[in-house]
């Protein structure tokens with residue numbers, strides 16, 4: 691588990707992380723979202739002890755990073771896939787990392803196998819494609835078999851096959867009971883990968899909720915109805931304060947009411963329904979609504 695309490699980071703007069711308190715729990719994939727410059731990378735760096743907070747604490751399993759006895763066995767991270775010595779092979783890199791952290795050498799072959807790199811690992815890191823570098827970075831994160839994993843934009847620059855592979859890996863790591871904290875700009879991908887979402891803007895917490903709740907909370911999530919009495923139902927729903935949009939002769943979409951309420955109103959009026967279902971907003975749409983304020987601010991800020 692990762693716990694942040696009142697976490698703050700200021701660089702001069704710029705506040706990158708602003709009083710962030712939250713818990714990232716084990717056994718789930720938690721997506722970490724926010725517009726550019728929101729403070730995601732800084733937060734991850736603070737958790738990993740790569741930067742010192744101005745105030746507050748970041749704990750991994752209840753302990754600050756610099757007090758961990760076996761850091762690599764407790765938390766694995768990939769922040770920058772290209773941050774490898776270009777002249778060294780992936781295999782040499784992982785072997786050195788294992789040796790300096792008291793991890794059995796045999797583990798190197800295991801993690802390379804898990805990331806599907808049993809072959810490419812003998813090549814110089816500088817000669818690897820971005821996708822292969824990402825896999826190697828993930829292998830390094832997995833080396834100490836840690837319970838907590840953090841990935842900053844792990845699917846950046848990957849082809850669709852690579853993106854799918856990362857998605858399945860995140861899922862299996864969470865299913866093994868690990869804490870998986872992953873930042874991404876790809877909302878469609880996050881919608882498929884994450885169980886829980888943490889959204890920040892301008893360093894502040896905007897949302898910390900299950901994915902399903904974020905989608906359900908979107909103004910664009912609606913109830914779609916098909917009925918041979920669309921006029922009657924439309925009038926009935928409008929009278930009850932529900933916003934109705936007619937799609938076709940027999941179809942309408944209601945917003946501002948749960949599916950249960952729409953069903954009950956139809957039942958009370960004796961209106962037959964042929965279909966009643968929730969039409970979910972995409973995460974992209976929900977995210978746009980949530981972060982509209984912080985993005986606007988950022989745009990104005992840059993232009994000033």
Ligand SMILES: Nc1ncnc2c1ncn2[C@@H]1O[C@H](COP(=O)(O)OP(=O)(O)OP(=O)(O)O)[C@@H](O)[C@H]1O
Pocket residue numbers: 701704705706724725726727728729730731732733
């Ligand atoms: N070392 C630093 N010195 C000064 N300012 C910094 C430093 N690191 C980050 N910042 C500033 O802190 C803010 C947050 O940056 P951060 O990289 O954490 O955001 P992010 O959410 O990861 O953005 P992106 O999605 O673009 O990677 C930005 O305004 C950035 O310019």
